[in-house]
Amino acid sequence: MNGVNALLPYDFSPLTIASYMLVLMFYGVALLRMPASERPGPGRIITFVLGVVMCYAVMQTAFDYYSQYMFFVHRGQHLILHHLGPFLIALSNPLPVMRFWGRKIPQRALPWLAPVRLSYRVLQHPLVAPVLFVGLVYFWLWPTIHFDAMLSRQLYWVMNWSMLLDGLLFWWLIFDPRSPYITRALGYGKRMLLLAVVAVPQMLLGAWIVFSRGMVYDVYEVCGRAWPLAPETDQLLGGLLTWIPPAMMSVLGILIILRRAMYEDGRYPKQAAALAQPSGHMNT
Amino acid sequence: MPTFVSGTRIAVLLALLLAAFALAGCNQSVSEWHGKDISNLMPPLEFELTDTQGEAVTASDSAGQVRLVFFGFTHCPDICPTTLARLSQAVGKLPENERERVTIMFVSVDPNRDTPEQIAAYTRFYGDRIAGVTGSEPQLRQLVKRYRTTFGYDEPDENNNYNVSHSAGVYVFDVGGKARLLLRPDLTVAQIRDDISALAQEHRS
Numbered sequence: 423m424n425g426v427n428a429l430l431p432y433d434f435s436p437l438t439i440a441s442y443m444l445v446l447m448f449y450g451v452a453l454l455r456m457p458a459s460e461r462p463g464p465g466r467i468i469t470f471v472l473g474v475v476m477c478y479a480v481m482q483t484a485f486d487y488y489s490q491y492m493f494f495v496h497r498g499q500h501l502i503l504h505h506l507g508p509f510l511i512a513l514s515n516p517l518p519v520m521r522f523w524g525r526k527i528p529q530r531a532l533p534w535l536a537p538v539r540l541s542y543r544v545l546q547h548p549l550v551a552p553v554l555f556v557g558l559v560y561f562w563l564w565p566t567i568h569f570d571a572m573l574s575r576q577l578y579w580v581m582n583w584s585m586l587l588d589g590l591l592f593w594w595l596i597f598d599p600r601s602p603y604i605t606r607a608l609g610y611g612k613r614m615l616l617l618a619v620v621a622v623p624q625m626l627l628g629a630w631i632v633f634s635r636g637m638v639y640d641v642y643e644v645c646g647r648a649w650p651l652a653p654e655t656d657q658l659l660g661g662l663l664t665w666i667p668p669a670m671m672s673v674l675g676i677l678i679i680l681r682r683a684m685y686e687d688g689r690y691p692k693q694a695a696a697l698a699q700p701s702g703h704m705n706t
Numbered sequence: 707m708p709t710f711v712s713g714t715r716i717a718v719l720l721a722l723l724l725a726a727f728a729l730a731g732c733n734q735s736v737s738e739w740h741g742k743d744i745s746n747l748m749p750p751l752e753f754e755l756t757d758t759q760g761e762a763v764t765a766s767d768s769a770g771q772v773r774l775v776f777f778g779f780t781h782c783p784d785i786c787p788t789t790l791a792r793l794s795q796a797v798g799k800l801p802e803n804e805r806e807r808v809t810i811m812f813v814s815v816d817p818n819r820d821t822p823e824q825i826a827a828y829t830r831f832y833g834d835r836i837a838g839v840t841g842s843e844p845q846l847r848q849l850v851k852r853y854r855t856t857f858g859y860d861e862p863d864e865n866n867n868y869n870v871s872h873s874a875g876v877y878v879f880d881v882g883g884k885a886r887l888l889l890r891p892d893l894t895v896a897q898i899r900d901d902i903s904a905l906a907q908e909h910r911s
Contacts, residue, residue: 433851491856573854573888574747644875644890646777646850649858651871 432487435579442478446471452522460518473510476502477586490572491648493639494659500585501663504559505671508589512597513678546595548608552616555592556623558584563627563664565638572641592620596675603690610683614676621672628665632658738904740897741878741887748877748885751775753849755813755841758826763839765883771809772905774889775877777850777857779816779870780828786812789891793876794833796898804906805835807881813849814840815857816870853877853885880905 431439449470453461462470479485480499489499527535544550562571562581571577596617600607608616631638637653639660647656751765751773765773774793778786793810800808812829814820817840820828825838840846850856855873862868878887878901887901 487856490854491858569742570747573744575854577747578854640890644873644888645855646857646873647871648856649871650860650869 428484430484431482432484432490433575435482438478438481438579438583442474442482445474448523449516449519452519456518456522460521462515462518466514469510470514470516473507473514476510477507480507481582481586488648490578491642491646492651493642493656494663495648497660497663499582500559500562501667503582504555504585504589505593505668508586508593509597509671509675511590512593515597515599517599545591548595548612548616551592551595552620554588555620558588559624559664560627563631568639569641572645593675596679601686601690603686610679613679617672617675617679621669624668625665628661628663628668631661631664634661739887739901740893741876741889741901744877744885744888748854749852750885751879751883752852753841754845755839755849756822758822758829758838760822768809768811768837769883770881771807772881772902773809773811773879773883774902775811775813775853775879777813777815777855777872779814779872780820780824781816781867782870782872785872785874785891789874789876790829790832790836792893792895792898794836795895796902797835798833799895799899800903800906804903807906808835808902810836812836812838813846814838815846815850815872816859817841817843817846878902878905880908 453467480489480502485495485499488495490496545554562568562585571581595608596613598607602609634657637643638657642656643653647653753765755763757763774797776786776789776793778789780786790810790812797805797808797810810833812825814825820840822838822840825840829836829838841849846857850873853873855875857870857872860869860871874891876889877885878889880886886905889898889901
């Protein structure tokens with residue numbers, strides 16, 4: 423697998439490719455058509471595209487092949503799908519793009535979207551979101567479930583998509599650009615607390631994998647590795663990738679939120695809160 | 707609509723979510739198989755390979771047989787010899803009428819070194835119910851991808867010896883070619899025999 427082959431999908435998924443193309447297309451069209459005053463700057467556009475391209479790359483290139491047959495590459499894949507990619511996408515603040523398309527939805531269709539809105543609110547509830555975020559990591563790493571997910575093509579796709587969608591939901595909740603001072607967005611203290619809360623169980627899981635003496639995930643043993651790497655090394659590297667980078671991203675997230683909270687502190691006097699319009703901006 | 711997403715509703719939904727997780731964890735129904743049941747996880751047997759006579763062979767050529775598919779290479783130092791010996795012993799312990807409905811398929815994933823003659827000599831050593839097959843690398847890649855496994859080569863040393871990573875599991879397909887079981891390397895000969903025997907008997911019903 424080299425050259426052009428490395429960039430081609432190992433397991434071609436038309437639905438996945440179509441989804442990524444649609445996302446980029448919707449983003450691009452909105453950029454071109456929206457008023458210049460709302461348009462994100464080049465830094466934000468690059469951050470968004472980088473996040474999208476990273477997620478695409480781990481799903482539809484040779485990276486996916488190695489993810490299927492090496493535990494540590496698989497952990498790297500989920501690190502990008504559940505953490506890094508959505509982190510960048512949410513941080514790039516695509517709110518103006520979402521507003522642009524939101525305004526295109528006809529009034530008549532709005533009542534039909536109520537179930538979507540309700541499920542979104544439930545998923546983004548500050549008690550549900552962290553449980554879902556950590557729960558999915560534990561669920562797909564449950565040894566028997568992990569075994570099935572790696573054996574079944576359908577389950578494998580469900581696993582990767584669920585990680586990506588949940589990552590987007592969670593990091594959007596954290597980096598929601600609307601200020602909690604003037605909108606109903608989640609408060610900065612709660613956001614930092616969520617980041618700290620989700621880091622701990624992930625660290626425990628990673629440490630457990632690292633320090634396990636036996637093979638926790640024998641599916642890679644049973645189904646063959648991409649190259650002859652010692653199983654212990656594979657498990658150790660995979661455990662470290664589950665343990666350290668997610669914790670570091672929580673710390674980074676807390677720092678970003680902290681900076682935003684300090685920046686906004688005192689900017690919105692209480693009496694102005696009722697009058698102010700919700701506005702999206704990014705301080706990073 | 708703040709009343710619509712009241713705290714109680716959220717709590718109920720949260721409880722349901724947790725219950726769903728708990729159920730998913732408990733839903734490991736007691737299996738009568740020693741091997742891992744893969745009935746709903748993998749597609750039916752399908753391949754185009756070459757047998758030890760150099761003839762093209764497909765899955766339909768062995769239809770009506772319980773097929774135990776194992777990937778390996780003849781220079782394999784440990785996994786392949788032990789697996790083939792154990793499979794062969796398990797099949798040897800079956801009654802005659804069941805034994806003739808079972809084929810062990812040894813798929814060599816090292817076609818550069820393993821010639822059909824070499825594979826024939828290798829499989830003959832382990833018993834008469836073993837069919838050795840191999841193919842071009844693209845054919846083999848297609849087959850291993852279908853069964854969510856792979857193989858890889860180490861860098862060859864000065865004597866052109868190299869190690870090959872491959873699946874350690876045995877994929878079991880029933881007489882209709884449906885994927886049924888994945889035998890992990892830690893099963894005993896008796897456990898393998900029980901599973902194969904049950905599948906070979908399905909033929910009659």
